[in-house]
Amino acid sequence: MGGLREVAAPFVAPGPTGVAIRGSLKGLTGQDEEVLRLVGGLLGSLASRDLKARCAAGLDHDSDQWAQRKRALTGGSSSRWAGSITKTTNDQWALARRGQLAHIQSLQTSIEMIARRVSLPIGAKGSKGAPGGYRSRQEWFAKSRRLHLLEDRLDRERADREAGRVRVVRGGKKLLRNRHNLQAAQLTEAQWREQWEAQRWFLQADGESGKRYGNETIRVTPDGEVSIRLPAPLAALANAPHGRYVLACRVRFRHRGEQWGDRIAANRAVAYRIHYHLGRGRWYLTASWQIPPVRTVPLEAARAGGLIGVDMNADHLAAWRLDAHGNPVGEPHRFDYDLSGSAPHRDAQVRHALIRLLHWAQRHSVAIAIEDLDFQAEKSREKHGRRKRFRRLISGMPVSRLRGRLVSMAAELGITVMAVDPAYTSRWGAQHWQKPLTTKTRKTTRHDAAAVAIGRRALGCPIRRRTQPPPQHRSDAAGHRSVQAASGVLGREETRPRIPGPRTRSAGAGCGAKAGDQCAHNRSGHTAEHEFCHQDSLPLSL
Missing domain, CATH: 3.30.420.140 (YqgF/RNase H-like domain)
Structure with missing residues (x-):
């Protein structure tokens, strides 16, 4: 039982800190869809360019470079679109760094396991919780080669992490690999190209507290009217004042619609994202906002x-x-x-x-x-x-x-x-x-x-089940009675080792502290019975 790890204390799980709801954009015209595709493609190209610049900066990135990136994007879109793009890029880079660390830890775990099993003799049996040696010489040889492969891969990942290099694919690595396996993915080249472009579109805007309806870039009114502030190169497509394009459809949030309505009525920040589902051929609008942490x-x-x-x-x-x-x-x-x-x-x-x-x-x-x-x-x-x-x-x-x-x-x-x-x-x-x-x-x-x-x-109770008390006045007449371990006792949830000896609290013959002292017992045949015993006579005064 000495190999058991320490059990952590229970805790109350913290509540959510954000909310996201989604509604369908039904009734879009052909002009609306064309405008959404043009805006998404333009902003997507700017996002790809910004991601390349962020990855090139690596660990040397600071607030000045962030401001420089935002100024470079503002001329081709707007200051608010540029702010959303740069923030999303920073989040992607940080997520890639966390994934890189998780990959390094996974490689380390695999290397340690293979190195341990390779060091054991072939066919050696494993212990509880740890595998033994490999079954055959062929398997041992294959795993030893894999060990060197993983070590080289670990060295490359560590070098990339120290240099601040990450690898991010806008659109997804899985979809990128499907380009070389179109038959296995059951896609044609045109279908893959459509999915690739749709995944790389950028149509999301951060909320702003105090602004009208909580967002100046993608605005949704209480009655569901959706309007978009067009980037500067596409301002000629506007059908509303101030370079805005109003969609012909109305959006409705069936889930948490009242909460969303209260927020935009108070001009509180709400972020929006527009995306296209290829399988359904439908456009969706996702609204999200932060909520105060739930008090535990x-x-x-x-x-x-x-x-x-x-x-x-x-x-x-x-x-x-x-x-x-x-x-x-x-x-x-x-x-x-x-x-x-x-x-x-x-x-x-x-x-x-x-x-x-x-x-x-x-x-x-x-x-x-x-x-x-x-x-x-x-x-x-x-x-x-x-x-x-x-x-x-x-x-x-x-x-x-x-x-x-x-x-x-x-x-x-x-x-x-x-x-x-x-x-x-x-x-x-x-x-x-x-x-x-x-x-x-x-x-x-x-x-x-x-x-x-x-x-x-x-x-806070131990997992071990407490035994039922004996029926005869809680005594030992029905057998030995085990008690519950105190909360501070280490290993109280473990199986108690069996202690040899009597099953009652009173020590039997031969089990006491003087079990080895034969002179302390009155036994037949003991030498004490054959010794000369002298008794003085009674005093005459009595």
Whole structure:
């Protein structure tokens, strides 16, 4: 048990800090679509040029260079369009830097795993949690070559990071690679070109607080009228005063429409983005704004009324309600979802499962406890080797998306979400709770037991199940009684080692402190019985 890692303390997950809603631009004329394509193409070319300049600056970029880039773009568009382009470029560069660091960490993990297995003899058995040597000489040779390949790749990535070089593809690297595999992607060259150009368009504007309707570049009125401030080279296409183009359609936000209306009525900042969906052949408008962070409740207040422990799996959510003392209440619940098919289908399945979970928590007015999962280190193929099905299972779990959606949806309903360390929850839950919770009419799964373990850890209770007190006045007449470990005891959630000896508190014969002193016992045949014993006579005075 000495190899177990320390379990982090549970915490209340912070709420969302932004909101995004989307509406469809129905009823656009041919002229409207042509103007949107021209504006998107022009601003997209400026964004590509600015991204090239930002990547060339590297780590030496400062506020003066940012202002210089913005001035270079203003002449071909406007100051507000240039501000949106430069801000988006900086965000893309920062995202590429974070992805570069994650890639370096992944390479380091793979190199360490291969180096360890290569150093072991061929066919050596692995220990618990660590694989052994490779099975054959051929596999060992192939992995040793891969080790050198990954080391060279790691050196290049480290050199790029130290120099501040990043590689960003506007439009997406996946779509770029499809150009060389059109047959596998089931695309013609014309279809690919249309997708490539649409993905590289730029039609988004940052909001400005205090300006009319919260945005001067892309303006949406309360009745849904959309107008765009055209860049300087396209000012001749304006159909409204001050170089603006008004679209013929009206947009309507069905979700959070009242909140959006209140913001633009108060002239608060709202950012907009216009994009084209090729599969549907339809234009969309996305509105987004920042919201103040949701005020989190104290941890003790979230635990007061009990909670629902949730175990996230590849195809369902296993949940069980616990009271404030950590005891399971009622029956376990299972919320299924299907992650096969298209991305919108998967997203809808996740939302449907979460809303059913939240409605259940809302009925009982309790918090929700989830695992703070991160499978980035677990997705390495070098760690799990030939277990392709298991690697595919981990990669397919929407951990970050499910957790983010749960936190944002729970904040709207006023439900607190707590995050706990996922260490050993499945193992200890199955060890301590699966069998006791199984009855003739209820078959408790390993995932249900893990949900109980997650809930108990969020409540501050040890996962290990407390044994039932004996019936005879809490004595040892019915057998040895184990007690609950205190909260400050290290390893209190671990399995207690069996201590040899009697099962009662009273020490039996031969088990005391003087078990080895034979002179302290009255035994038949002991030398003390054969020694001469002299007794003085009674005194005469008596």
